[in-house]
Amino acid sequence: MTTDAVPVPELAPEAVEQWxxxxxxxxxxLARAQRGIGGIAAFRLGPTPTVLVTDPAxxxxxxxxxxxxxxxxxxxxxxxxxxxxxxATGEAWKRQRRLLQSQFTGPGMRRYEQRIAAAAxxxxxxxxxxxxxxxxxxxxxxxxxxxxxxVWRALTGRELDDRTDTELRxxxxxxxxxxxxxxxxxxxxxxxxxxxxxxxxxxxxxxxxARTADTAEPWVLRALLDAAGQHPExxxxxxxxxxxxxxxxxxxxxATTLTWxxxxxxxxxxxxxxxxxxxxxxxxxxYPSAWMLPRHAVEDDVIAGxxxxxxxxxxxxxxxxxxxxxLWPDPERFDPARxxxxxxxxxxxxxxxxxxxxxxxxxxxxxxxxxxxxxxELLLPLGPLEFLSRPTGEAFxxxxxxxxxxxxxxxxxx
Numbered sequence: 001m002t003t004d005a006v007p008v009p010e011l012a013p014e015a016v017e018q019w020x021x022x023x024x025x026x027x028x029x030l031a032r033a034q035r036g037i038g039g040i041a042a043f044r045l046g047p048t049p050t051v052l053v054t055d056p057a058x059x060x061x062x063x064x065x066x067x068x069x070x071x072x073x074x075x076x077x078x079x080x081x082x083x084x085x086x087x088a089t090g091e092a093w094k095r096q097r098r099l100l101q102s103q104f105t106g107p108g109m110r111r112y113e114q115r116i117a118a119a120a121x122x123x124x125x126x127x128x129x130x131x132x133x134x135x136x137x138x139x140x141x142x143x144x145x146x147x148x149x150x151v152w153r154a155l156t157g158r159e160l161d162d163r164t165d166t167e168l169r170x171x172x173x174x175x176x177x178x179x180x181x182x183x184x185x186x187x188x189x190x191x192x193x194x195x196x197x198x199x200x201x202x203x204x205x206x207x208x209x210a211r212t213a214d215t216a217e218p219w220v221l222r223a224l225l226d227a228a229g230q231h232p233e234x235x236x237x238x239x240x241x242x243x244x245x246x247x248x249x250x251x252x253x254x255a256t257t258l259t260w261x262x263x264x265x266x267x268x269x270x271x272x273x274x275x276x277x278x279x280x281x282x283x284x285x286x287y288p289s290a291w292m293l294p295r296h297a298v299e300d301d302v303i304a305g306x307x308x309x310x311x312x313x314x315x316x317x318x319x320x321x322x323x324x325x326x327l328w329p330d331p332e333r334f335d336p337a338r339x340x341x342x343x344x345x346x347x348x349x350x351x352x353x354x355x356x357x358x359x360x361x362x363x364x365x366x367x368x369x370x371x372x373x374x375x376x377e378l379l380l381p382l383g384p385l386e387f388l389s390r391p392t393g394e395a396f397x398x399x400x401x402x403x404x405x406x407x408x409x410x411x412x413x414x
Contacts, residue, residue, distance in 0.1 A: 005307040008051050011036055011043040027291070027319065027396050034320050040306055050313045054321045058303050059350030062295060062316055064358040070295035070314055072360065077248075077398075079189045079196070080174050083238055084245030085363070092233070096242065097363065099227055103220050104367050111218050115153035116371045119146060122159075124378035131382055131410040139385065139406040143258040144172075144251065150371045151250035155243060156206050157219040167202050170195035171247060175398060203240040220246065246364070253289040254368050256399045258375065259406060260287045264334045266387050274336035276376040280369060281339040284354035285328070289368070291319040291400045293356055318353045319400060327351045383411050 011033045019029045030052050033041040039055025053062055062070045071089065078087050085096040102108050123146040130137050148168060149160040174192045181188040189196065210221040224242055228234035261283040265272055271279065293316040301308040308314070323331040327346045328338070338345060346352065355362035362368070386409050391402035 005302045005305055008040055008042040008049065008303075008306045008308070009037050010049055011041060013044065016043055016045070025396050027317075030292075030315065030317055030320060034317075034324075039321075039324075040304055048312070050315060051308060052320075053303070053314055053316045054324060055304065056321065056327065056346065056348035056350030059316055059321060059353065059357065060348070061303050062314060063293065063353070063356065063360070064349060066301065067359045069297060069299055069301050071298055073294070073296045077175075077178060079185060079192075080171070080178075080199070081245040081248060082241030084241035086245045086249060095231070095233075097359075099223065100220070100242070100246075101363050103223055104364050109366055109370065112154045112367065113370075115157075116150055116367075116374050118159070119150040119153055120371070120375045120378050122146075122149065123375060124382070127379060127382055127410060134409055136388060136407050136409050139262050139387075139408050140255065140259045140402065141405075143255040143262075146375060147251040147254040147258070147371070148247075150254075151247060153219075154250075154367070155220045155246060156210060157213070157215070157217055157222070158209075164202060167198050168247065170198040171244070172252070174199070175248065175252065179397060199244060200240065203243050204236075206243060207236060207239055249362070250364055250367070253362075253399055254372060256401045257283055257287065257289065257368075258372055259402055261372075261376075262385055262408075263387070263390065263402065263406060266385060266390070268334045269384060271334065271336050272380060272384065275340065276373040276380070277369070278336040278339040279376065280372045281354075282334060282336040285322045285338070285352065286332075286334065287394075287400045288318040288322060288354040289362060289399065290354075290356055291396060292317050318356075321351060321353070385409070386411050 011029075015032055015036065016029065019032065022028075029043060033043050033052050034054050039053070040058050041052045042049040043052070044050070053059055072087070081087055083092070085093065085100055088096050103111075123142065126142075129135070145160075145165070148165065152158065152160040152164070174195050177192055181191055206221060207225070210219070211225055213222075221239070221243065224234060224239045228239065257280065261279055264283060264286070265279075295314045295316065297308050297310055297312040297314055299310050322328065325331050327348075328351075337343060350357060353361075355365040355368070388407045388409065389405070391404040391406060393403045395401050395403040
């Protein structure tokens with residue numbers, strides 16, 4: 001560490017106390033730190049400071065250049081995802097990441113094109129029925145169903161059936177409960193034991209079906225079972241953990257993105273003619289799949305001349321980076337033209353990171369972009385949605401999701 005480095009400037013204690021008194025969400029405290037100090041700011045919720053990082057160069061330093069210095073720590077989500085790739089570390093993570101990355105990037109993606117298309121057609125056919133009947137439906141529920149069906153087909157090679165769909169509601173209940181669960185791991189697990197048992201039962205059935213399937217057709221579970229033949233660490237438990245990890249990471253984020261997209265189009269009908277990829281990219285700017293990326297400094301470091309002591313918690317916040325007016329003019333405005341061919345966007349890698357950045361960036365990013373654009377290509381021509389009511393705000397959990405239902409009817413295009 002250089003001797004001329006200085007401490008990270010801290011938000012005034014009275015600003016933190018005001019935030020506590022208002023019982024505002026954490027994102028509001030982070031926004032105050034960014035507005036008051038800048039792209040590298042500290043605040044104290046306890047005896048030691050937490051450092052917020054939103055400056056693109058600093059984001060690249062933490063996530064892109066030095067992931068070995070800024071690591072993920074064990075999280076209470078481990079009770080749900082176990083030792084899956086999301087929570088794994090060290091050599092185990094490298095091995096698991098390598099295997100799964102081959103499934104979801106480059107040539108590996110081609111094996112899922114037909115399954116993505118089939119799930120999109122299934123949803124589009126249902127929406128055609130809504131348009132003919134005038135039936136009210138919840139957009140968030142529809143997007144959840146599509147995203148879960150898509151990832152289930154990729155994982156198991158099978159269409160999502162109603163019984164499995166019902167049982168997998170347990171995943172969402174566990175995720176929703178996490179912020180309020182006891183800090184003790186055993187107590188947390190006990191609080192959601194029934195739902196965890198449901199998830200385990202679905203996973204066991206899927207693994208057994210994949211093991212006995214008489215087909216050479218590839219899917220993710222098949223690849224994991226094949227890996228077990230060469231790597232003894234791929235026990236049924238680890239395969240279960242990878243399956244659940246991909247279910248959690250692979251459907252809620254996509255469903256949330258698509259729900260926001262339709263809500264944004266309702267407020268900005270002129271954007272309906274934009275390219276689907278630009279629509280998705282701009283939605284992800286406003287509502288990134290991972291709104292906050294917590295890391296832990298395992299050694300002393302310097303970021304942009306500021307000392308970072310070992311043991312410091314570091315919060316990278318794509319949500320705030322994407323809304324920084326110094327990077328994105330008129331940042332609160334939904335404008336897919338930002339992502340049209342030839343458009344000018346921030347050149348810094350850390351300025352746009354809806355799926356994270358660096359070695360631990362979301363390995364399903366290509367899959368998510370393909371499934372969202374495939375669905376939009378079928379749904380947008382059906383005509384605009386008419387929302388009967390709208391969520392009033394944002395709920396910050398694992399994702400940034402609408403804070404209520406989004407009932408709508410589908411009107412034919414004029």
